[in-house]
Amino acid sequence: MKKKLLIIGASGHGKVVADIALKMNKWQSVAFLDDNENIKLSMGIEVLGKSSDVLKYLEYFDIFVGIGNNAIRERIQKKLEAEGASIPVLIHPTTVVGEQVEIGVGAVIMAGAIVNCCTKIGKGCIINTGSTIDHDNTIEDYVHISPGVHLAGTVNVGQGSWLGIGSVVSNNVNITSGCKVGAGAVVVRDITEAGTYVGVPVRRV
Template sequence: MNVIIIGAGGHGQVVADILQAVVKSGRSSIRPIGYLDDQPAIPPSARLGLPVLGPVARLSHYDHQGVIVAIGHNATRSRLIQQLCEQGEQLISAIHPTAIVGGEVIIEAGTVVCAGAIINPGSHIGRGVILNTGCTVDHHNRIGAYVHIAPGVHLGGDVTVGEGTLVGIGATVMPQSQVGVWSIVGAGAVVTTPVADRCTVVGVPARPI
C-alpha cells in the first residue's frame, strides 16, 4: 500500500520514521512514498529518504492507496482530515512497533502512536489523534478526535479528553477527570478537577488562566 504523508515538518518526519519502522518489523506492507506540504519554505529535498512531492493539491497526481495527516496543530489537522475524507481518501494510522496497546483498545483512523507510548485496556482513541513519545493512557480512557497528548503525559484511568484538546508535555491528568473540547492543559500541569471547554489551565494543581 502506497501512503502519502501530509506535512513535511518535524512531526511529518516522526510519522515517516514510524512507518519505516513498521515496515522493517514486518508488521505491515505500508510503503510511505513521500510528503505533500503547502508551506513554501519547505524545500523539495529528501527527508528520511522520502521526497517532498509538492503542495497538497497535487495529491491526485501520485499513485497511492492511503494518506496520513502529520501536522501537529490540532485545528489544521482536523480541517485537512475532514477535507480528505470528503474527497474519499483512505486514512491510515501509524503505530510505532515499541508502543504497547492493551486489549479491547479502539484506535480510529488517522491516529499516530509514537515510540514508547502505552495505551491500557478498554481505551478508545478517536480519529486523527496524536499520542506522542512516551505518553501513557491508562485503562478505559476516552480520547476525542484531533487531540494531541504530548510527550511524557500521564493520563489516569477513566479519563475523558474532549475533541481538539492539547495536553502539554509532562502533564498529569488524575483518574476519572474530564477535560473539555478544544482546551489546553499546560506543560507540567496536574489536572485534579474538571477542565471546561475551550479553556487553558496551567500549574499544580491546574487552574484556568
C-alpha cells in the same frame, strides 16, 4: 490499504510520522507533500508537491496528515475523508496497546507510548512519545497528547484539546473540548470550560 503512503507535512511532526511508517514496514514507499517549495527532500524522502496536489494521489496512496496543529489536521483530514481517501493508523512498534482498544483513522501512537485496555482513541489523534493512557479512557477526535503525558484510569479528553508535555491527569477526570493544558500541569478535577490551564493543580489563565 494501498502499497504506498503519502504524508502531508514534511516538518518536525511529519518526519516522526514518516519514521514510524518506515519502522512499520507496511508500505513499499513513503513520500511527502509540503507547501514549502524549498523542501525537496526530508529525511531523504521525496516531497512530491504541495498539499493541494493530494487528490491526484488518492488512487495509489494511503494518505496521512502529519501536521501537529489540531485544527489544521482536522480540517485537512475531514476533506480527505469526504474525497474517500484511504487513511491509515500509525503505531510505532515499541508501543504497548491493550485489549479492546479502539483507534480512529488518522491517529498516530508514537514510540514508547502505552494505551491500556478498553480505551478509545478518536480520529486524527496524536499520542506522543512516552505518554501513558490507562484503562477506560476516551480521547476524542483530533486531540494531542504530548510526550510524557500520563493519564490515569477513566479520563475523558474532549475534541481538539491539547495536553502539554509532562502533564498529568488524575483518574475519573473529564476535560472538555478545546482546552490547552500547559507543560507539567496537574489536573485533579473536571475542566468544564474551554481555555488554557496551567499549574499544579491547574488554574485557568
